[in-house]
Structures are given as structure tokens and as C-alpha cells.
Amino acid sequence: MNLPRIAVDAMGGDVGVRVMVEGAALARRRHDRFKFLLVGDEPQIRAALENHPNLKAASEVLHAPDTISGEDKPSQALRRAKTTSMGMAVDAVKRGEAGAAVSAGNTGALMAISKLALRTLPGIDRPALAALLPTLGDNDLIMLDLGANTECDARNLVQFAIMGAAYSRIVTGLESPRVKLLNIGTEDNKGTDDLKLAATELKAAADKLAMSFEGFTEADKICRGDVDVAVTDGFSGNIALKAVEGTARFVADLLRRSFASSLRSKIGFLISRPATELLKHHLDPNNHNGAVFLGLNGVVVKSHGSANAVGVANAVAVAARLLEEDLTQRIHADLARVGADGLLRSARNGSKKREGNPE
Known part of the structure; x- marks a missing residue:
């Protein structure tokens, strides 16, 4: 099988070329059938490749004279896309020179560049940012949207559910992932009109989709293990994600402080170290790295800017998978299975009726 290569924005991330190249080299060991297009400052990339002969043999370097910073606004990034490592990596996907692009750079810029260059799939209005979150269950949770769209109607939520379920089937291996809409309660009468309408539409199409739609879930339950895909708008999703990440850091810092508080605590730490190491591994964002812009005509994966080489490797591995x-x-x-045009049109029309022309 002749697989398309993966374009890596080697200049993205907080550390830059060294970590991005090292991460790509780690991913290459897991997915040795893939080749890579490393985009960025050519002298820096070639110097980093000298430490990774396996990756060097499977890579081509594309020089980019410019980079996008974390402070650049999406509009500024769009104007400079043709000369930046991020823009050129995404453009390689557009031109068919790569099947996927991976970047640890500015999220807003990556979203804007990817949407303009690749456009959305037929039947999809907006791409959504989806990521893996750890749970107490047997597999990770897919959550979307995590910030690409601050306002979403019922049609968008239905699309996100369909895309999230397809993604979940790939990364978890589940034939029928459990899908729920994030809400302020689990009762059918809770939430906005758009949430209620999206739930109605998904229930009606449940027998045609490879998913199990199970209504609503609340934010405190998303990591309990009883849902595989949590669907929400980008505003709520980003807040929920930051709350989960902040809580994980709080727990880790609290444990660290508690174990250092006395000699008895330090002894207790030594006894419980295997358990705390397992907790640390589970909560480490590098082990769940690689958010995906779902709904584009091409695969684009966003890595954490602060990811280490293992984190970058996981993001590249997501693209490969x-x-x-x-x-x-x-x-x-x-989308074809549910006759998406009719299904999603009814969701949009229902939203518009309530907004301006109630019956």
C-alpha cells in the first residue's frame, strides 16, 4: 500500500526544530511505511536530521523562509501563509504532495489556513477541533468542538456528532461509540433549543449511523468512562477542556506538595510511587497529544505547543492512523448513509424558525 507522506511544520511549538524532528523520528519507528516532508528552515532541519538517520532516509526537506508566531492573529497568518512553514505544510496537503499536515504552532492560525486552503467536505459546514481525553473507562474520550467554532446551531452539532463517531471508531476500535451532547443536565427538557433539536435529529437517525446516541451528559461526567464522544460548541468545549486540564494539574501539584510536607509523607510517597507514576502517566498531556481538525478535505493535526518529543510523536502517529x-x-x-442533506437541513431550518419566525 502506497501511503501518502506526512508534512510536518518543523518550526512550530515552543522548542522548535529539535523536538519536532525528534518526534517525527519516534513516529517513523512506529509507522515505518510513511515518508515525511519536513517544512521550515532548511539548515536547521538538516542539522537536526543528522541525529536521526532513519527519518533522514525517509524525508524530504522543504525550505520555508518565514514562521508564524503564537502572537500572530489568524488574519495576519493568512496573508503570510505562502511563505511560512505552517502555510506551506498545509499547502502540501492541498496540492496532493502530502496526505496530512502536523503543526504545533498557533491554533487559530492553523485553523484559518487549513479551512481556506482545504475547504470543508461536502455536507459539512464547519470543521471542528477534536481531541482525546483520558477517562476511567477502557478507552479515551473524543471531545469536539474544542474552540474552532464559538457559536454552533443544531446542524453543526449533528455534523460534529457524525464526524466524532467516525474518528472514535478509528482510534478506539469501537464499532458503535456512545455519543452524548454536553449539556447542563441529562434530562430531555434541559439545555438550549439547538441542543434539544440536535438530540431529536440524532435519535431519529440512530439506526442509520454507526454510533449509539445516548442523549446528554454533564461536564463532571465526561471523563467517567460512560461516553466515547462528547459533542458541544467550541466555546463550551474549550472551557470544559481547560477545566479538565487545570484540575489534572491541580491534583498533581497537590499530591506533590502533600508528599513533600513531612518525613512521614515522603516515606508514604516511596511506598505509593508505582501508583503515583501511573497517575502521572495517565494525566500527562503528551500521552494524549494530537487534536484533529475534522471536516476538512485533508487531515490536519494540531500538537500542543509545549509538547515534548513523545508528544509530537503521538500527534504524528494520530495523522498516520x-x-x-x-x-x-x-x-x-x-453522511451518505443518513441522507445528510435532508437531515441536516431540517436541523438548520428548526434553528431559524425559533430565532426569527416561531410557529
């Missing part, structure tokens, strides 16, 4: 399993085609098939 999605190419191997043909995520785009799976979303196409699911």
Missing part, C-alpha cells in the same frame, strides 16, 4: 484508516472516506460514507 487517520491516513491508514481513511477518516475522510468514513465521514463521507456516514
Whole structure:
């Protein structure tokens, strides 16, 4: 099988070329059928490649004279996209020179560049940012949208559910992932009109989709292990994600402080170290790195800016997995299965009626 190569924005992230190249080299060991296009400052990339002969043999370097900083606004990034490492990596996907792009750079800039260059799939209005979160269950949770769209109507939420379920089937191996809408309660009468309408539409299409739609979930339950795909708008999703990440850091810092408080606590730490190391591994964002812009005509993966080499490798591995399993085609098939135009049109019309012309 001749797999498309992966374009890596080597200049993205807080550390830059060294970590991005090292991460790509780690990912290459896991997915040795893939080749890479490393985009950025050519002298720096080639110097870093000298330490990774396996990656060097499978890579081409594309020089980019410019980079996008974390402070650049999306509009500024769009104007400079053609000369930046991020823009050129995404453009390689557009031109068919790569099947996926991976960047640890500015999220807003990456979203804007990717949407303009790749456009959305037929039947999808807006791309959504989806990521993996750890749970108490047997597999990770897919959550979307995490910030790409601050305001979403029922049609968008239905689309996100379909895309999130397709993504979940790939990364978790579940045939029928459990899908829930994030809400302020689990009762059918709770939430906004758009949430209620999206739930109605998903229930009606449940027998045609490879998912199990189970209504609503609350934010305090998303990591309990009883949901595989949590769907929400980007505003609520980003707040929920930051709250989960902040709580994880709080717990880790609290444990560290408690274990250092006395000699008895230090002894207790030594006794419980295997358990605390397991907790640390589970909560480490590098082990769940790699958010995906779902709904584009191509695969784009966002790595944490602060990710280490292991984190970057996981983000690249996500891109490789999605190419191997043909995520785009799976979303196409699911949309066709439910007759998405009619289903999603009714969701949008319902939203408009309530906004301006109530019956």
C-alpha cells in the first residue's frame, strides 16, 4: 500500500526544530511505511536530521523562509501563509504532495489556513477541533468542538456528532461509540433549543449511523468512562477542556506538595510511587497529544505547543492512523448513509424558525 507522506511544520511549538524532528523520528519507528516532508528552515532541519538517520532516509526537506508566531492573529497568518512553514505544510496537503499536515504552532492560525486552503467536505459546514481525553473507562474520550467554532446551531452539532463517531471508531476500535451532547443536565427538557433539536435529529437517525446516541451528559461526567464522544460548541468545549486540564494539574501539584510536607509523607510517597507514576502517566498531556481538525478535505493535526518529543510523536502517529484508516472516506460514507442533506437541513431550518419566525 502506497501511503501518502506526512508534512510536518518543523518550526512550530515552543522548542522548535529539535523536538519536532525528534518526534517525527519516534513516529517513523512506529509507522515505518510513511515518508515525511519536513517544512521550515532548511539548515536547521538538516542539522537536526543528522541525529536521526532513519527519518533522514525517509524525508524530504522543504525550505520555508518565514514562521508564524503564537502572537500572530489568524488574519495576519493568512496573508503570510505562502511563505511560512505552517502555510506551506498545509499547502502540501492541498496540492496532493502530502496526505496530512502536523503543526504545533498557533491554533487559530492553523485553523484559518487549513479551512481556506482545504475547504470543508461536502455536507459539512464547519470543521471542528477534536481531541482525546483520558477517562476511567477502557478507552479515551473524543471531545469536539474544542474552540474552532464559538457559536454552533443544531446542524453543526449533528455534523460534529457524525464526524466524532467516525474518528472514535478509528482510534478506539469501537464499532458503535456512545455519543452524548454536553449539556447542563441529562434530562430531555434541559439545555438550549439547538441542543434539544440536535438530540431529536440524532435519535431519529440512530439506526442509520454507526454510533449509539445516548442523549446528554454533564461536564463532571465526561471523563467517567460512560461516553466515547462528547459533542458541544467550541466555546463550551474549550472551557470544559481547560477545566479538565487545570484540575489534572491541580491534583498533581497537590499530591506533590502533600508528599513533600513531612518525613512521614515522603516515606508514604516511596511506598505509593508505582501508583503515583501511573497517575502521572495517565494525566500527562503528551500521552494524549494530537487534536484533529475534522471536516476538512485533508487531515490536519494540531500538537500542543509545549509538547515534548513523545508528544509530537503521538500527534504524528494520530495523522498516520487517520491516513491508514481513511477518516475522510468514513465521514463521507456516514453522511451518505443518513441522507445528510435532508437531515441536516431540517436541523438548520428548526434553528431559524425559533430565532426569527416561531410557529
